[in-house]
Amino acid sequence: MAAPILHLLVAAAACSIATAAPQEHLITALPGFDGAFPSRHYSGYITVDEASERSLFYYLVLSERDPATDPVVIWLNGGPGCSSFDGFVYENGPFNFEPGSTPGGLPKLQLNPYSWSKVSNMIYLDSPAGVGMSYSLNRSEYKTGDLKTAADAHKFLLKWFELYPEFQSNPFYLSGESYAGIYIPTIADEVVKGMEKGAEPKINLKGYLIGNPVTDIxxxxxxxxxxxxxxxxxxxxxxxxxxxxxxxxxxxxxxxxxxxxxxxxxxxxxxxxxxxxxxxxxxxxxxxxxxxxxxxxxxxxxxxxxxxxxxxxxxxxxxxxxxxxxxxxxxxxxxxxxxxxRSLNCTSDELATIWLDDEDIRDAIHAKSKSLIGSWELNTARLDYTHDTGTMLSYHKKFTTLGYRVLIYSHIIPIISTIGS
Incomplete structure (x- = not known):
């Protein structure tokens, strides 16, 4: 009887998390995937600027282990201009495309046995506006840079934790790859400065991890x-x-x-x-x-x-x-x-583009239509982006000195260089 009771307790914990979450953001099914989700999924928009309706799109995958206590981890692909759906379907997300899938019909999804959602609540964020499913009605907002991107991401996080108050006490980590080596330390800086000023809700930031990060020019x-x-x-x-x-x-x-x-x-x-x-x-x-x-x-x-x-x-x-x-x-x-x-960097995005441009998929994940925000792109050319922060070495030193955990790692070689403890 121990195993069934354990399953019931885990299910009860998942349900308690789900009831506090915004039900209008709940994803009940995904075209191309047959079967039950291993955990609950939510997605939608959070507006970070009302005047321009500058809105950032997120996809939340609850932990398959214990969402009530497991860490909340936000994932950002780099670029700048890369959609985090790249990480979602090609890297550490809950699904990947079935082997043998070819462009033509709607691609089929299968569960990813190595998904990070096995042990953490994963937020995939398209940032800044203009990337992936995120958008602004004022296209001049696509002229942006490191500081504005970090400020918008901080606004997103504050509103997201208001929307999901049940996660405010969970350990929170920032994560990503490549140009997220700029995004993540600058967002962490905004979060820490916000906490020092008494911003609410308080974000329980514990640290960050970045693969192959842009660090210093x-x-x-x-x-x-x-x-x-x-x-x-x-x-x-x-x-x-x-x-x-x-x-x-x-x-x-x-x-x-x-x-x-x-x-x-x-x-x-x-x-x-x-x-x-x-x-x-x-x-x-x-x-x-x-x-x-x-x-x-x-x-x-x-x-x-x-x-x-x-x-x-x-x-x-x-x-x-x-x-x-x-x-x-x-x-x-x-x-x-x-x-x-297509980008010229060894990546084919054909299946992801077909899948994310399908209007049934967009309806299922509560994303805007192609007619309003355009086609999904793995790496968009919409942005006019300025690198306006400089080296990240000073950021890493600052946060490790403050006691935050920082992990800088290589995707390719499974040897990890750790800064801090």
Missing amino acids: DYDFNSFVPFAHGMGLISTDMYENVKATCGGTFWGTVDDLCQENIDRVRWELKDLNVYNILAPCYHHPQIQEAVFRHSSLPESFRRLGETERSFPVRKGMAGRSWPLRAALKDGRVPMWTGIGG
């Missing part, structure tokens, strides 16, 4: 060439030549010869998944044919992106690393989505 931008050499992807002769002409600085150079040699390195690696060199890299066929045919990499590497199976079901994590896409100029972060709306 000089460190990040200068790492690419030494990384390529250290991984054996370019010859020592090529590395020494670049190093000699660039003086050890591999970005933002005005020296033509240095830039030419950096471009040669990038050309060598243009058809390689630099985030996981042993994993396939999806290239749109037009790109594969027109661009990726002159590399001197071995045939086995050059053909990693080709496959006879339907590739859009992604099995590994392909990064969306902002520093490697283009040089930062005057604080402006470059945006591009590539041919056919």
